[in-house]
Amino acid sequence: MFFIAIGVLFIPLVFQYSATNETLQPLNGVFEKTDTLQFSISCWKNKNWQENRELLIKNNLKIKPLIVRIGHELDYRLFKEYHMADLLVGKDGYLFSKSWSNARCCTNHLNKDSLDIFIKKLATLAALLEEKGKYFKFIIPPSKEELYAHKLPLMYSLENENSDYKILKKSLDKNEIAYWDLISYYKALDDTARFPIYSKTSAHWTTYGAHYALLKLLNDMSVFFNGDMPNLAVKSFKKGKFKGGDGDHEQTLNLINRIDNKDFLYPTYRVDSSKKKTFKPKVITIGDSFYWALKSCWMLPHIYNKDSKYLYYFSTVYYNNDYTQSHSINALNIVEEIESCNAVVIINSAHNLNGFPYGLEKKIDELILALK
Numbered sequence: 001m002f003f004i005a006i007g008v009l010f011i012p013l014v015f016q017y018s019a020t021n022e023t024l025q026p027l028n029g030v031f032e033k034t035d036t037l038q039f040s041i042s043c044w045k046n047k048n049w050q051e052n053r054e055l056l057i058k059n060n061l062k063i064k065p066l067i068v069r070i071g072h073e074l075d076y077r078l079f080k081e082y083h084m085a086d087l088l089v090g091k092d093g094y095l096f097s098k099s100w101s102n103a104r105c106c107t108n109h110l111n112k113d114s115l116d117i118f119i120k121k122l123a124t125l126a127a128l129l130e131e132k133g134k135y136f137k138f139i140i141p142p143s144k145e146e147l148y149a150h151k152l153p154l155m156y157s158l159e160n161e162n163s164d165y166k167i168l169k170k171s172l173d174k175n176e177i178a179y180w181d182l183i184s185y186y187k188a189l190d191d192t193a194r195f196p197i198y199s200k201t202s203a204h205w206t207t208y209g210a211h212y213a214l215l216k217l218l219n220d221m222s223v224f225f226n227g228d229m230p231n232l233a234v235k236s237f238k239k240g241k242f243k244g245g246d247g248d249h250e251q252t253l254n255l256i257n258r259i260d261n262k263d264f265l266y267p268t269y270r271v272d273s274s275k276k277k278t279f280k281p282k283v284i285t286i287g288d289s290f291y292w293a294l295k296s297c298w299m300l301p302h303i304y305n306k307d308s309k310y311l312y313y314f315s316t317v318y319y320n321n322d323y324t325q326s327h328s329i330n331a332l333n334i335v336e337e338i339e340s341c342n343a344v345v346i347i348n349s350a351h352n353l354n355g356f357p358y359g360l361e362k363k364i365d366e367l368i369l370a371l372k
Helices: 002-009 011-018 041-045 048-059 064-079 098-105 112-131 164-174 183-192 207-224 248-252 289-295 334-340 364-371
Strands: 087-089 095-097 135-140 179-181 231-240 264-272 283-287 309-312 316-319 322-328 343-347
Touching (some): 041 048, 207 231, 334 364
Parallel strands (some): 135 343, 283 309
Antiparallel strands (some): 231 264
């Protein structure tokens, strides 16, 4: 028994040197990086160097994902304890973002006067785009906290009439900007859908849920361009357990077993790009993380021009035909991009408005001047 116990102690060491990187899935989420501290006598004396080496070894252990998942699984199953920042557990096990729930009920981030100034300028920009035959749309997907407000804990269930979302809508209405507030649309979908539109254990809409907004946007854009765009149509649907971002909260919990075992629906598409439908617009999309589910249908390269771009939080540039290439917006000539594009789409969810419009307000005067 003694030698068996000693052997067990060496299992992590054997695993460290024999396992490949594909043996265990890496942990999901964002982690603080531990930088290597250079050795010095002073660092060694105050034990900073030793503590740094210990952290580096712990972070690089190949068995770490398994150990962490076992610990998280036991904590969740036995004590309903979750290891995740910004997580709010609602009724019936619904998982929400605590910061987005706070933005709905209790806290404000937008300054009404500053927002009104920006939205007034945005209305001018939208009018100039339309004059030049360019498509413009502002889309507000409902946050999960809005769509399932009845599942929020009691203290978060009341809605602040002066929330960022309400202030934004009032400003858009006041300046007569064409926008879609999709809350009513998705409430109707959720009442009749047999498969999750928003997952019980995710922060965003599912692939199936985003699919409705994708078709709605592409159909509206096609009408604007006289039906000359390639059409996206559903070829079939496949059922399966969630994948991709459909259970993003749950995946970040890093459990061994799943919480949500429902069947999810995944569309596969076909594109009609006949001779009459050859116009591929260059589309500049400015948005938050809700746009990823639209982009990840993998079909936009067949519909949009290859120079189309996604400006993530108006901070990082992603390309239409390359899902890996990205760079800072500072390396992009935004004026040239807007002048040469055929469509501008802004998409931002209802309660993720902290920091909106993320720096676009610093460029909008330049864009207006260029289009004039």
